[in-house]
Amino acid sequence: MSATADTESRLIRPWLELAASRAFGSYQSAIVRIGISLTFLCYLLREIPHRHELWGPDGPWGIDLAERAVANSDGFTVLLWSGSDLWFELAYALAVIASFCMVIGWRTRLMSVLFTVMVVSFQARNQYLIGGGENILRIMAIYLVLTRCAQVWSLDARRRARRGERSVDVTGIGLWVAAGAALVAATVAGHLDRLGWGGALWGLWAVQAVWWLVNRRENGEPRAVADMMANLAHNAVLLIMMAEVCFVYATAGWYKIQGSLWQEGVAVYYSMRLDYFSPWPEISEQLSDNSLMVLLMSYGTVIVQVAFPFTVLNRKVKNVLLGALILEHIGIGILLGLPFFSMAMIAADIVFLPTVFLLALDGRVRGLFRRIPPRRKEPADEPAGEKEPVPEGQPA
Amino acid sequence: MEPPEAAAPNASTRTGPPGFGALSLPGRLTVAFAAVVIVLAGVWHMGNIFFYVAPTNTVSDEYGDTIRDYISPEFSRNWKLFAPNPPRSNIHVEARAEFRRDDGTLDTTPWLDMTQQDMDDIEHNLLPSTTSQAQLRRVWTLYTDTHDDEGHAMTENGLLLESYLHRMALLRLGGEGGDIDIADIERVQVRAVTRSIQPPGWTGETVSTLPSYRELDWWTVRPSDYPDDVRDDMSDQEAS
Numbered sequence: 001m002s003a004t005a006d007t008e009s010r011l012i013r014p015w016l017e018l019a020a021s022r023a024f025g026s027y028q029s030a031i032v033r034i035g036i037s038l039t040f041l042c043y044l045l046r047e048i049p050h051r052h053e054l055w056g057p058d059g060p061w062g063i064d065l066a067e068r069a070v071a072n073s074d075g076f077t078v079l080l081w082s083g084s085d086l087w088f089e090l091a092y093a094l095a096v097i098a099s100f101c102m103v104i105g106w107r108t109r110l111m112s113v114l115f116t117v118m119v120v121s122f123q124a125r126n127q128y129l130i131g132g133g134e135n136i137l138r139i140m141a142i143y144l145v146l147t148r149c150a151q152v153w154s155l156d157a158r159r160r161a162r163r164g165e166r167s168v169d170v171t172g173i174g175l176w177v178a179a180g181a182a183l184v185a186a187t188v189a190g191h192l193d194r195l196g197w198g199g200a201l202w203g204l205w206a207v208q209a210v211w212w213l214v215n216r217r218e219n220g221e222p223r224a225v226a227d228m229m230a231n232l233a234h235n236a237v238l239l240i241m242m243a244e245v246c247f248v249y250a251t252a253g254w255y256k257i258q259g260s261l262w263q264e265g266v267a268v269y270y271s272m273r274l275d276y277f278s279p280w281p282e283i284s285e286q287l288s289d290n291s292l293m294v295l296l297m298s299y300g301t302v303i304v305q306v307a308f309p310f311t312v313l314n315r316k317v318k319n320v321l322l323g324a325l326i327l328e329h330i331g332i333g334i335l336l337g338l339p340f341f342s343m344a345m346i347a348a349d350i351v352f353l354p355t356v357f358l359l360a361l362d363g364r365v366r367g368l369f370r371r372i373p374p375r376r377k378e379p380a381d382e383p384a385g386e387k388e389p390v391p392e393g394q395p396a
Numbered sequence: 397m398e399p400p401e402a403a404a405p406n407a408s409t410r411t412g413p414p415g416f417g418a419l420s421l422p423g424r425l426t427v428a429f430a431a432v433v434i435v436l437a438g439v440w441h442m443g444n445i446f447f448y449v450a451p452t453n454t455v456s457d458e459y460g461d462t463i464r465d466y467i468s469p470e471f472s473r474n475w476k477l478f479a480p481n482p483p484r485s486n487i488h489v490e491a492r493a494e495f496r497r498d499d500g501t502l503d504t505t506p507w508l509d510m511t512q513q514d515m516d517d518i519e520h521n522l523l524p525s526t527t528s529q530a531q532l533r534r535v536w537t538l539y540t541d542t543h544d545d546e547g548h549a550m551t552e553n554g555l556l557l558e559s560y561l562h563r564m565a566l567l568r569l570g571g572e573g574g575d576i577d578i579a580d581i582e583r584v585q586v587r588a589v590t591r592s593i594q595p596p597g598w599t600g601e602t603v604s605t606l607p608s609y610r611e612l613d614w615w616t617v618r619p620s621d622y623p624d625d626v627r628d629d630m631s632d633q634e635a636s
Contacts, residue, residue: 016431017416050527053567058624060563065556072552075469120470127469128534128560129526135473142470225423228416229430236434243442251449252475259480266596270482273593275511276533279518291598337524 019235020228026151027358028351029238030105033112033149035347036140037102039133040119043340044096051092054126057083061126075124076197078117081189094118102144105154110175112149113204116141133341136348139244145204146237148230152362176208241351246309248348249325253305262302265295271336279337287335301328315354322352445471485592488512489536491565494583494614495576505576507587510568535561536588547612561586562615567623579626587611 023029044051053059063083070077079091095118101111119141123130150156183192183205192198214222261267271277272284287293304324311317326346333342416427447456448467456463467473488511494504510532517528539561542554549555565586570578588610595601619627 013416016428019431020416020427046523047526050525053527054531060567061560062563062620064620065559069553069556073469124469128538128557129530131530131534132473132475132477135475139471139473221419221423224419225426228427232427232431232434236438240438240442244445247445247449248473248475252477252479255476255479257480261481261484262479266599267478267482269596270484270593271478273486274483275486275488275515276518276529279521279524281519289597291596294596334522337518337521337529339523 020231023148023151023231023234023238025238025351025355026148027153027355027362028353029144029147029149029234029241030151030153031353031358032140032241032347032351033105033108033144033147034103034153035350036137036144036344037099037115039137039340039343039347040115040141041096041099041103042343044092044099046340052088054129055079055092055122056088057085059126061128066125069127070124073124073127075120075127076117076194077121077124078191079121079125081186081191091118091121095122105150105156107172107175108150108154108156109208110179112141112145113201116145117201131341133338133344136248137344140241140344140348143237143241143244146233147241148234172212176205176212179205179208238351241348242312245348245351246312248345249305249308253302253308256302257306262298265298268297268301269294277336277338280335284335300324304328312352318352319354322349325349449473449475485590486511487536488589488591489532489586490589491569491584491586493566493569493576493581494585495580496582497580502582505569508569509589510565513568532564535564540588558615559621562617563621565615566617566621578622579630581617583614583616585612585614 047054055061057063063080066077067080069075070080079088081087094114098111098114098118101107102115116138119138123134123138183201186192187198187202192201211226214220214226217223256262256267259267261270269288272288278284287297304321308318308321308325311321326349329342329345329349333339416424419427444463444466447453447459447463448471450456488509490507490509490511492505492507494502497503514528514532518524535557539554539557542551542557543549549558562584565584566578566581569584570576570581589607590610591605591607592603594605595603619630622630
């Protein structure tokens with residue numbers, strides 16, 4: 001190796017080795033998985049009585065309209081593969097099941113794909129129901145597919161701890177075959193002819209096969225290489241998830257700064273006087289009649305949103321602002337009547353929760369459910385709680 | 397920034413696969429190649445997102461279509477709730493129907509305040525449904541975005557939204573518990589009633605809260621606008 005190449009490798013290689021060595025932020029990715037899928041699960045359960053009106057073949061946004069809109073937007077939705085009621089009910093049930101399996105982390109690799117397909121499908125089926133909450137939910141769902149989000153707090157982790165990763169897994173093989181059959185059927189029917197979705201779904205399916213093959217030999221080099229590549233993808237996507245949350249607040253904050261009502265500090269007054277956003281008119285009127293309160297809430301919102309992305313490099317300030325954002329979203333969820341928007345935003349925010357906090361939470365929850373055996377061992381040289389979730393942050 | 401301690405961390409304690417350093421050259425090259433691809437894809441992805449949300453600039457002027465093609469629809473976003481300004485008025489969407497009486501004469505219903513129906517559902521409700529919180533509100537906003545002042549659709553989606561809006565009105569006017577049968581409705585009309593919100597008391601400003609009206613043309617109900625069961629009943633009756 002030449003001298004220059006040697007210097008370069010000394011600069012880059014430690015980072016590469018670190019990023020490939022393990023999937024960072026296992027608790028953070030797990031809690032985002034639980035939060036995002038729980039949001040969609042609650043949303044689907046809430047809308048069961050209204051499901052036909054919102055997405056059904058017989059709703060006001062009928063198949064005839066949706067088909068043209070989806071063609072215009074280039075969207076992907078399994079809900080238009082058939083116009084029958086049975087298909088719709090089946091898809092709804094499948095969406096509920098996939099969300100639930102994501103929450104409990106059962107067969108997460110397959111379920112994360114199914115979950116994302118269902119989220120995207122329902123949103124594309126009626127694109128006019130999409131708001132901020134739906135956007136962040138969909139974007140995070142897609143990212144979760146590429147993260148190792150079931151390392152902890154999942155049935156997958158429990159199974160691995162009990163049986164070891166490489167015992168014969170009949171259910172897993174069965175699910176893989178079933179997924180393959182579903183893909184074949186969809187492809188033959190011409191529903192996967194677009195390269196983006198067809199390629200992605202077939203590709204992920206093939207990766208599962210490769211993963212299974214390389215994992216058959218313990219400590220083999222192919223297995224190590226595959227593991228490192230999965231870690232690299234996980235760490236990169238986790239970083240992107242964090243950047244995504246920063247983008248959300250940066251844009252939301254900077255857009256507001258340009259508005260005269262936010263500048264005058266009265267924007268919250270108008271928000272609370274909107275008919276569609278005052279489920280508790282008594283409280284909203286009380287709050288919005290208080291000039292100081294309105295100013296504090298208006299300026300506070302903008303300051304926290306604009307500042308958040310700049311505070312992620314300092315964990316103390318970041319944690320304070322994170323708390324403020326979560327509290328604000330709880331307030332919005334109740335006072336403005338946007339529970340699922342708030343849940344989705346909080347589910348994305350918590351990717352920034354500190355590991356210490358999550359470990360404490362882990363202990364608490366385990367105290368409640370004594371039956372579940374201890375979590376998978378973290379590498380012993382990593383004192384739990386001292387590490388920030390950022391994969392390439394300052395060295396510990 | 398100092399690079400972290402070289403791979404030492406895990407190689408020694410971790411049972412299982414060997415660390416990066418212990419891989420063969422092809423193995424190391426594969427991992428390094430994957431890293432390069434992942435980093436490039438990540439930079440491409442975040443770059444697209446940045447220029448998608450950023451104000452119009454030289455890059456988005458040049459590559460706007462590429463960026464939109466990449467982002468939409470899967471990564472599309474819009475974080476403009478109440479930004480740059482929250483609305484300063486309340487819009488109530490109302491609808492009325494022209495229907496045929498049993499004796500064959502045509503009659504018109506009074507205006508039905510659909511927004512008030514939504515508000516009644518939302519009030520004191522911790523979990524309001526999308527059907528009352530968002531559906532009508534978003535469809536009306538998007539309708540106004542896709543139509544000019546004369547009510548002409550400016551895009552194909554505008555035409556689709558017209559159907560959606562009038563079907564919603566049809567369902568509510570002829571809904572269960574209503575006075576008229578949905579199958580008797582021949583035309584529906586939608587209007588928006590806008591009332592300004594009184595500015596906060598401490599500013600000393602006042603505005604007129606008299607409503608202003610925007611009335612759309614009458615919409616003749618097409619067979620496809622009725623729900624399936626109603627349509628089936630109607631064709632059965634015609635056949636018999």
